[in-house]
Amino acid sequence: MPPRRATIAACAVALALPLALGACGEEEPGVDEPAREGLALELDGVDYNVFITRQLNPNIPPDEAYVDAAAPAGETLYGVFIQACNNSEDAHDTASEFIIKDNQGNEFEPEELPEGNPFAYHSRSLDPKECIPEAGSVAQLGPAGGSMLLFQLSLETTENRPLELEIEGEGGESLTYELDI
Numbered sequence: 001m002p003p004r005r006a007t008i009a010a011c012a013v014a015l016a017l018p019l020a021l022g023a024c025g026e027e028e029p030g031v032d033e034p035a036r037e038g039l040a041l042e043l044d045g046v047d048y049n050v051f052i053t054r055q056l057n058p059n060i061p062p063d064e065a066y067v068d069a070a071a072p073a074g075e076t077l078y079g080v081f082i083q084a085c086n087n088s089e090d091a092h093d094t095a096s097e098f099i100i101k102d103n104q105g106n107e108f109e110p111e112e113l114p115e116g117n118p119f120a121y122h123s124r125s126l127d128p129k130e131c132i133p134e135a136g137s138v139a140q141l142g143p144a145g146g147s148m149l150l151f152q153l154s155l156e157t158t159e160n161r162p163l164e165l166e167i168e169g170e171g172g173e174s175l176t177y178e179l180d181i
Contacts (some may be wrong), residue, residue, distance in 0.1 A: 034164050034178035040085075044169040045092035046126065049083045051146040053165075053179040062143060066119050071152050078153060078181065079119075080110075080165055081146035083133065086126035094132060096123035097168035100151050100179070102160035110149040121147035 029035035040049040056063045056077040058070050071077045084094045100108040113120035118138040126132065133139035133147045140146075149165075157163075158181060167175045 030175040030177065031173075034162070034176045036178060037180050039177075040083075041175050043095065043167060043173060043175045044171070045086065045088050045090065046094050047085045047087055048095070048167055048175060049085075049146070050165060050177045050179070051081045051083060052144050053078060053080045053181050054144075055181070056150075066117075066148055067113075067150060075152050075154055076158065078151045078158075078179075079144070080149040080151065080179065081144035082121060082149065083131060083140075083146045084121075084126065085131040086128055089128050091125050091127050093125050093170070094123045095167045095169060098149055099166045099168070100153070101164050101166060102157050103162060104160045106157060106160070108151055108153060108157070110151055113148070113150055117148075119144075119148045121149050 027033045029039055030041040035041055037050045037052065040047045042048075056066055056079050058064050058067045058077075066079055067077060080098075080100075086092050098110050102108075115122070119133075119142065121132060124132070131140075139148070153163075161181070163179045163181060165177045165179055167177075169175075
């Protein structure tokens, strides 16, 4: 083989080898390892995406629209803004079980939000090509672009990172996202 072709062939093998080896032991984000925020992942026929997690202060705009009461002393409020979309041809129910886990094994469930809160995530059945939040809604057009799950966490818990959001599906399957706080 001429030297130039040998060099090109060697370069092609060198470039392809990491891809081939990476595919062998590749872990599935959200299932085998926590996914990062911003990845849309499927669970029970619905694609979930955690857009942003952020601390909320109801004493300042725009947070006053999300929640109306401050957390007690030593506690803080975090909004986890998510989108759930049914990209299939059949109706699917969205997840109703969400848990934040810290690195100490502590678990936290979301706070109840009033039905009238336009940013609140409420589980429901989605028709094909339908999303939570609904297209054109305040939540979808708002700065976070998603519906909110509200969590009240102790200040101590926020130091026990990473914090992970687990979305529990119907058949015992789940998705896990590492929260960026």
